[in-house]
Amino acid sequence: MFFRIALGAFLFALAGCATQIPGSSETTGLDELVRHGRFALRAEEPNQPPEAVQGGFVWRDVKGRLTLDLTNPFGNILARVSVDPGQATLTQANGEILRAPDPDGLVQQAIGQRVPVRDLRQWLRLPLRALPSMREIKRDDQGRISSFAQSGWEVELSRFDQQGPRLLVLSRNEANKHIVIRLIVDVP
Numbered sequence: 001m002f003f004r005i006a007l008g009a010f011l012f013a014l015a016g017c018a019t020q021i022p023g024s025s026e027t028t029g030l031d032e033l034v035r036h037g038r039f040a041l042r043a044e045e046p047n048q049p050p051e052a053v054q055g056g057f058v059w060r061d062v063k064g065r066l067t068l069d070l071t072n073p074f075g076n077i078l079a080r081v082s083v084d085p086g087q088a089t090l091t092q093a094n095g096e097i098l099r100a101p102d103p104d105g106l107v108q109q110a111i112g113q114r115v116p117v118r119d120l121r122q123w124l125r126l127p128l129r130a131l132p133s134m135r136e137i138k139r140d141d142q143g144r145i146s147s148f149a150q151s152g153w154e155v156e157l158s159r160f161d162q163q164g165p166r167l168l169v170l171s172r173n174e175a176n177k178h179i180v181i182r183l184i185v186d187v188p
Contacts, residue, residue, distance in 0.1 A: 033061040033125065033163060037185040039070075044178045057183075066103075081106070123155065125164045161185075 040054040055078065056071040066083035081103075082089045088106040090098040100106040122131060127145035130137050134148040140160075147156045153172045157165035166185040171178070 032063065033059065035059045035163070035185050037166075037183060039184075040182045042180050046176055123157070123168070127157065127164065159185075161187075 036056070036058045038054070038056050040052065042050055042052045044050045055073055056075065058069045058071075060067045064085060066081070068081040068083075069077050070079045070081075071077055076093070078093050080091045082091075083103050083106075086101060088100050088103045090106055090110060098106060098109050100109050128143060130145060130148065131150070134145075134150045136147070136149045137145055138147045140146040140158075142160075144157070144160060144165075146158060147154070149155070152174065153170050156169040157167070159166040166187070168181075168183040170181040170183075173179075
């Protein structure tokens, strides 16, 4: 059960993050993003031992198609998420497949609650303009958004490169559970 929650929370977080893969022959435009990196998720509840999951990711958001591979620390693929217009699919290593009309619906199916995945695709693209639902916005000395609150998450962005932040820290408190997701985009 925790794996599904962790995977869902991680999918939620990754819907907008990643860095160009070293040696990649793909060129990226403004609407294309190819990134890879590492993640760590930690969930804590009172009177319970903390639960944690970590691994890597490869994010390809090219020509309107999103493919996200989640890997364990040894590099084995745990799950693949594919998002095309009108359909989102999650294929787990055991062959189980979940489908939904959009990534928000896919995450709801995976973890049982709706989260704003579509907003996250914008969070890590060199954020200069705030989304209408962002609150408590702070900017760095170059005018980039460095922290904000949205949809119950506190978000911190830093270590910017040309495409966006290379470090994203999301935290959320819900029903006595504290969740922290840390995403590190590797340098090409």
